[in-house]
Amino acid sequence: ALAARCREGEKRIAAALRELEAHGYLQRIRHRLTDKKVITRTIFCNQPTALPHPHHPAAQPHPRTAAPAHAAVRGPAPVAVATPVRVDVPVAVPAPVPVSASVPAAAPPAQEATPAPPAPGTTTAPPVPGTSPTPPASPPPPPPLFVPRVPPPTAPKPPRRPLPRPGELTPELDRAATAFLSDLHRHAPQFTLSEDDVRRLVPGVAAWLERAARPDGMRRALTDDPPHPLKHPAKLLTYRLTELLPPPPPGADDLAALARPRVTVTPFQTCDDCDRAFRSPAPGHCRECRETRAAHAQAAA
Structure with a gap:
C-alpha cells in the first residue's frame, strides 16, 4: 500500500520501516483473535520511550483446573517490569508416611517415599533430608525491549559555545562591527536586527575583523542560504559567527618559513x-x- 502511494519501492520502504522499528519509533505487535486469526497492529510514536511494551495474548495465563503438585512446571512468563519478580516453583512433595508418636518428626532417609521423577523442562531440585526445600533464586530481570539510540527530548544538551571575542575590542573595531551589522539589512532584508542584537553581536563581528576577514566575504558567509521562514535572524548570526570563525592570519615567522629558499637537488x-x-x-x-x-x-x- 505504501509503495503504491510513494515513489520508493517495496524493498526501500521495508528497510526504512525496519530502521524505524530498530530505533524505537515503530512497533509491530501480533494479536490472536477469537476466530484463530492473527492480525498485526502497528504503532507509531515520535518519542521512542513512550511506546508501550509488547503484549502477546498467547503468553497470558488461561483459567484452567489446578494441576497436581508433581506436574511439570513451565518457566515463568516474561514480565515487562524492571524490578525482579519472585516466582515460587512447586516442588515435588513425598507421600506422607504414618509414624507412631515415639518416632521423631524427621524420619530417616530409608523410610522416606521416593519422589516422582521430574518431568523434562522443570527446575525443581531434590529435597535434602531433614531440611525444608529452599525456594529457587529469583530470575534476573528481563532485558530491555530496545535500546534507544536517539536521546529523548528531555535529555540534557551540551552547553553552547560562547560568542567569539577579539583580543582587544578597540574603538575602531567597535565602530566597524557596528556599521557592518547596522548595514546588513540593506544587502539581506531578512536580517533586520534590533539595537540590542547589534550590541550583543558586535564582539563576534570584531573577532572576524581582527582576523583580517573582508566585509563582503563575511556578509556571504553569514547571510547566504538562510532557512525559510527566518524567525530569529540574531540566533542564526550568533551560530554562524561562532561555528564559521576563520583561523587567525599567519604571522611574520610563518610567512618567512614559506619564503625560505628550498635546497636545489642536481639531477642525474x-x-x-x-x-x-x-x-x-x-x-x-x-x-x-x-x-x-x-x-x-x-x-x-
Whole structure:
C-alpha cells in the first residue's frame, strides 16, 4: 500500500520501516483473535520511550483446573517490569508416611517415599533430608525491549559555545562591527536586527575583523542560504559567527618559513661516451670523459 502511494519501492520502504522499528519509533505487535486469526497492529510514536511494551495474548495465563503438585512446571512468563519478580516453583512433595508418636518428626532417609521423577523442562531440585526445600533464586530481570539510540527530548544538551571575542575590542573595531551589522539589512532584508542584537553581536563581528576577514566575504558567509521562514535572524548570526570563525592570519615567522629558499637537488645525467650516471644540470659527458677528451685534444695539437 505504501509503495503504491510513494515513489520508493517495496524493498526501500521495508528497510526504512525496519530502521524505524530498530530505533524505537515503530512497533509491530501480533494479536490472536477469537476466530484463530492473527492480525498485526502497528504503532507509531515520535518519542521512542513512550511506546508501550509488547503484549502477546498467547503468553497470558488461561483459567484452567489446578494441576497436581508433581506436574511439570513451565518457566515463568516474561514480565515487562524492571524490578525482579519472585516466582515460587512447586516442588515435588513425598507421600506422607504414618509414624507412631515415639518416632521423631524427621524420619530417616530409608523410610522416606521416593519422589516422582521430574518431568523434562522443570527446575525443581531434590529435597535434602531433614531440611525444608529452599525456594529457587529469583530470575534476573528481563532485558530491555530496545535500546534507544536517539536521546529523548528531555535529555540534557551540551552547553553552547560562547560568542567569539577579539583580543582587544578597540574603538575602531567597535565602530566597524557596528556599521557592518547596522548595514546588513540593506544587502539581506531578512536580517533586520534590533539595537540590542547589534550590541550583543558586535564582539563576534570584531573577532572576524581582527582576523583580517573582508566585509563582503563575511556578509556571504553569514547571510547566504538562510532557512525559510527566518524567525530569529540574531540566533542564526550568533551560530554562524561562532561555528564559521576563520583561523587567525599567519604571522611574520610563518610567512618567512614559506619564503625560505628550498635546497636545489642536481639531477642525474647519463654520459654520452661511457653511459655512466653523473650529476649535472645539463646532459653531456662525465668528468673522466671530459679529461680524456681534453688530453686527446692537447696531443693532437
